[in-house]
Amino acid sequence: MLRNFWQFITDTLRLITRGNRYYYAWIAFLLLLIAIGTGAYIGQVNEGLIVTRMRDQVSWGFYIGNFTFLVGVAAAAIMLVIPAYVYDWEPIKEITILGEMLAISALIMCLGFVMVDIGRPDRFWHIIPLVGRLNWPQSMLAWDVIVLNLYLLLNWFVVTYLLFCAYTDRHYVKKLVLPLVLLSIPMAVSIHTVTAYLYNGLAARPFWNSAILAPRFLASAFCSGPAILLILLQVLRKTTKLSIKDEAIFKIAELMAYTMGFNLFLTAAEAFKELYSGTEHMVYFQYLLFGLKGHTTLVPFAWASILCGLAAFILFLVPRFRTNWTLLNLGCVLIYASVYIEKGMGLIIPGLTPDALGEIYVYRPSYTEVAVAAGIFAIGFLVFTLMLKAAVPMMLGEFTLTRGRRRLDAPEADPV
Amino acid sequence: MTAQEPIQPAEGCASSTPGGGSRREFLGTAVAAVATALTGCGKLSHEEFLQHNFRELSKDEVRDVIARLEREYKEKYGREVKVTNTAPLPGVIFGYALDLSRCIGCRRCVHACVKENNQSRSPEVQWIRVLELEKEEGVNLQHADQYYDPAEVPREGHFYMPVQCQQCKKPPCVKVCPVGATWREKDGITVVDYNWCIGCRYCMAACPYGARHFNWGEPNLPPDQVNPDTHYLGNRPRPKGVVEKCTFCIQRTRKGLYPACVEICPTGSRKFGNLLDKTSEIRYVLENKRVFKLKEELNTQPNFFYFYGV
Numbered sequence: 001m002l003r004n005f006w007q008f009i010t011d012t013l014r015l016i017t018r019g020n021r022y023y024y025a026w027i028a029f030l031l032l033l034i035a036i037g038t039g040a041y042i043g044q045v046n047e048g049l050i051v052t053r054m055r056d057q058v059s060w061g062f063y064i065g066n067f068t069f070l071v072g073v074a075a076a077a078i079m080l081v082i083p084a085y086v087y088d089w090e091p092i093k094e095i096t097i098l099g100e101m102l103a104i105s106a107l108i109m110c111l112g113f114v115m116v117d118i119g120r121p122d123r124f125w126h127i128i129p130l131v132g133r134l135n136w137p138q139s140m141l142a143w144d145v146i147v148l149n150l151y152l153l154l155n156w157f158v159v160t161y162l163l164f165c166a167y168t169d170r171h172y173v174k175k176l177v178l179p180l181v182l183l184s185i186p187m188a189v190s191i192h193t194v195t196a197y198l199y200n201g202l203a204a205r206p207f208w209n210s211a212i213l214a215p216r217f218l219a220s221a222f223c224s225g226p227a228i229l230l231i232l233l234q235v236l237r238k239t240t241k242l243s244i245k246d247e248a249i250f251k252i253a254e255l256m257a258y259t260m261g262f263n264l265f266l267t268a269a270e271a272f273k274e275l276y277s278g279t280e281h282m283v284y285f286q287y288l289l290f291g292l293k294g295h296t297t298l299v300p301f302a303w304a305s306i307l308c309g310l311a312a313f314i315l316f317l318v319p320r321f322r323t324n325w326t327l328l329n330l331g332c333v334l335i336y337a338s339v340y341i342e343k344g345m346g347l348i349i350p351g352l353t354p355d356a357l358g359e360i361y362v363y364r365p366s367y368t369e370v371a372v373a374a375g376i377f378a379i380g381f382l383v384f385t386l387m388l389k390a391a392v393p394m395m396l397g398e399f400t401l402t403r404g405r406r407r408l409d410a411p412e413a414d415p416v
Numbered sequence: 417m418t419a420q421e422p423i424q425p426a427e428g429c430a431s432s433t434p435g436g437g438s439r440r441e442f443l444g445t446a447v448a449a450v451a452t453a454l455t456g457c458g459k460l461s462h463e464e465f466l467q468h469n470f471r472e473l474s475k476d477e478v479r480d481v482i483a484r485l486e487r488e489y490k491e492k493y494g495r496e497v498k499v500t501n502t503a504p505l506p507g508v509i510f511g512y513a514l515d516l517s518r519c520i521g522c523r524r525c526v527h528a529c530v531k532e533n534n535q536s537r538s539p540e541v542q543w544i545r546v547l548e549l550e551k552e553e554g555v556n557l558q559h560a561d562q563y564y565d566p567a568e569v570p571r572e573g574h575f576y577m578p579v580q581c582q583q584c585k586k587p588p589c590v591k592v593c594p595v596g597a598t599w600r601e602k603d604g605i606t607v608v609d610y611n612w613c614i615g616c617r618y619c620m621a622a623c624p625y626g627a628r629h630f631n632w633g634e635p636n637l638p639p640d641q642v643n644p645d646t647h648y649l650g651n652r653p654r655p656k657g658v659v660e661k662c663t664f665c666i667q668r669t670r671k672g673l674y675p676a677c678v679e680i681c682p683t684g685s686r687k688f689g690n691l692l693d694k695t696s697e698i699r700y701v702l703e704n705k706r707v708f709k710l711k712e713e714l715n716t717q718p719n720f721f722y723f724y725g726v
Contacts, residue, residue, distance in 0.1 A: 048632055048633040048657055049630070049632050049633075049657065050633035052632075054632070056626070056628075056630060057626075060621060117616070117617075118615045118616050119613075119614070119615020119616075119617070119630065119631070119656070119658060119659075120613065120614050120615045120657040120658060122460055122465060123465075123612070123613075123614045123615075124614065126595040126597070127614060132595060133469045133472070133595050133596045133612075134594065134595065135594050135595060135596045138591050138592075139591065139592050139618070140592065141592065141594035141616065142594045145594065198618075201592075202588065202622050203588065203624065203715075204622055204624035204711075204714065205621065280558065283558055354558065355626055356557075356624050357547060357557055357562065357625070357626045358547075358556075358558045358559070358560040359562060359626075
């Protein structure tokens with residue numbers, strides 16, 4: 001068993017180092033981005049976070065915005081798990097593992113964004129339970145560290161186990177996998193809820209201090225996560241022998257239409273409360289939607305996000321549109337853009353602007369922040385690509401303990 | 417005056433020492449080396465890297481840490497910097513009151529504070545922000561201006577409101593810190609262990625008073641401007657990448673002196689003293705003047721009071 005596992009590891013490593021020239025080009029491109037990001041990050045470590053444009057007034061920015069968005073992507077994996085396992089709906093089941101791999105990549109990016117945002121990365125160990133001094137259960141950040149890492153471990157374990165079973169030509173033990181997969185549903189909800197509570201619990205920031213922040217987080221995540229998957233599934237079935245039925249894709253699109261409607265409704269509920277009651281707390285919404293005292297940096301983004309969201313909702317709502325590939329993919333891109341703006345800069349910046357003493361500091365990410373972020377996204381894509389590269393042949397049963405070696409040694413052009 | 421939140425023991429307990437030791441072994445030298453490489457500058461010593469939270473250090477460890485810091489400061493600034501560790505005085509909870517009818521917005525307090533507390537000079541980190549407000553608007557922060565620059569103060573139709581750490585009884589910053597790098601001392605002063613803070617800035621997001629400040633770059637403190645009388649939890653020179661804040665001049669007030677801002681104020685707007693002492697000036701103000709707390713609706717319960725003296 002253990003020997004087989006080592007074989008599994010080494011064969012996986014050999015598998016990910018071999019591919020056609022498109023594969024190598026893609027990997028090289030990602031490595032280039034990672035190199036650029038690393039360079040920028042080294043500069044940041046040497047100079048301090050002063051190379052970002054964050055300051056005391058806006059103390060969180062692009063990094064934490066991306067972190068928040070990606071937690072949603074990670075959480076959205078359950079959009080596939082629920083129909084597959086709870087309702088035992090076969091067409092989706094085989095692609096559940098893809099959702100889990102997406103969650104792993106997203107979580108690695110999340111942890112990366114937190115890591116580059118802290119002022120003293122050398123003191124990272126202070127946050128490790130037992131070794132450091134985790135302020136649990138008081139600090140929501142302590143909760144977030146725990147749930148994100150547990151969710152990462154859980155997904156990692158399930159994915160590895162399923163692939164190892166496929167590799168060794170055995171059927172996975174349903175009694176082991178099913179409870180874990182079912183556990184991942186509340187875990188996914190919890191990672192995004194806890195991340196929402198991170199902001200939600202701060203009375204000092206009225207823009208975040210709203211009871212529907214966590215539900216809004218979940219609703220938007222359930223739109224943006226599957227949007228990425230829908231495009232990915234189409235790419236996969238074109239480039240690999242993986243069979244993914246139209247039916248599965250359209251079912252996910254249908255589910256997305258509901259969550260998008262709910263997301264828009266919650267956003268409208270929040271906006272109504274602020275704008276109609278018109279209290280002092282409205283200034284943050286004003287800054288986001290209309291600009292404040294001549295500062296309108298976020299305004300075009302905010303409206304782009306709203307319009308993209310609305311347009312995507314219509315495209316997903318009408319069956320004729322969502323079964324048209326062009327419109328479906330357009331809708332995916334629109335919803336992705338909408339949520340990325342809303343959960344990223346659209347959440348963090350107006351939460352902190354005007355600041356606690358009423359000052360407006362206009363924040364825009366610096367070159368360093370963009371470069372570091374690109375590097376982290378590249379790491380996430382790299383992890384996902386490598387996992388896919390190894391997983392697809394195993395899922396197809398083409399690459400197993402007995403057949404793997406032969407396949408590796410045969411000099412044939414590799415798909416993906 | 418008021419019931420206090422239970423405060424974590426400030427003194428290092430002996431039982432934590434063996435635990436600390438095993439943790440250190442667990443982490444090992446290799447990790448320290450990696451961290452040194454990560455921080456780029458290569459100045460990080462093993463001792464500094466492995467130093468535990470200040471509240472968990474034994475008396476001997478505190479002595480060693482302070483000796484190390486004094487040595488490092490001497491190397492860096494070429495002069496003796498004394499780091500004390502004066503404990504809270506028994507029977508003392510510090511309170512602060514600020515007379516809005518007297519403050520003229522001269523900002524001498526801001527600069528005295530920067531000097532006293534060894535803040536970075538460029539960029540200058542200021543713990544006190546003086547807001548210029550319109551009399552017609554009252555205390556409406558959306559109409560506040562921190563960057564007023566008239567030839568003379570006070571300006572017609574305006575009043576001035578200095579804001580600094582309010583030393584809350586229920587500090588949101590302490591609650592949110594993921595590693596317990598900040599806490600409230602027995603005398604009501606909220607402090608930061610600059611050697612334990614990881615720089616996540618969650619406390620800055622949580623503070624309703626904008627009282628926490630981050631060292632975005634390497635603090636620039638010219639050697640000839642160093643105030644050598646420091647406290648571990650107060651004005652000792654800070655590293656980059658950590659949060660800092662007003663400590664009511666802990667290095668002065670625990671020795672019975674006034675904070676630098678109180679001492680410099682030309683109009684006597686600033687009152688400071690022991691809330692538990694019935695004969696103190698601060699108690700007189702609280703009992704006889706019209707007092708209010710900033711953002712009282714957030715229930716942070718500041719020990720910093722604004723009042724109208726005339």
